[in-house]
Amino acid sequence: MTVAVLAAMLAVPPVAAEDRGAVTNLPLPRFVSMKASEGNVRRGPSLSHRIDWVYKRRNMPLQITAEHGHWRRVQDRDGAGGWVHYSLLSGVRTVIVEADMLNLYARPDASSQVNAQLSLGVVAEVRRCEAEWCELSAGGYRGWAGKGAYWGVKPQEAFE
Known part of the structure; x- marks a missing residue:
């Protein structure tokens, strides 16, 4: 086995390009915070989807994991999440x-x-x-x- 072949086998695979949101073209996942003091977390990305719970802490950090229209799928530090309207979120990092x-x-x-x-x-x-x-x-x-x-x-x- 040549040195070049061995080096290629041991090489770290290239890092995949960072995923980008289909709506904003911003990196996914990314951190944001709750702009509102209260926000509904829905099962899907529309008002017709059921509300699973309500976030009640302004400035709470959240991680956006997906985008669909005006909706963002978010996750909190415990891994719980759902879909939130983008108007309830802020780019301010917390x-x-x-x-x-x-x-x-x-x-x-x-x-x-x-x-x-x-x-x-x-x-x-x-x-x-x-x-x-x-x-x-x-x-x-x-x-x-x-x-x-x-x-x-x-x-x-x-x-x-």
Whole structure:
């Protein structure tokens, strides 16, 4: 076996192009938040479909997994979801804290000063993310938290 054949066999397969929504051409899946303080979650993408439950938390992070017309199929941190009208959603990025007393640091460095601590279940706005840290804002406090202790961003996602 030649070196070239062996290298080809061991090569990591190319990463598939990111899926795009048929309606918006935005990446799927992607994170958004609830714009409304209340929103019906339906079994299908129309008003004629049954309401399975109602989201009652403004700014709650959700993940869009599909699009159909003015409807978006969403999923929450527990994996529950359904179809929501797009007007109930916002592009503002938020996360929900999954660890009690999450430290918000002055810089993306665990040895920097702690600005605040966030309790389990707090919803915080995401200001920006680097590979391993995101800058969060909640209750008038702002700081950096390492990824993994909150839901609403992808593990290596970075944005301004």
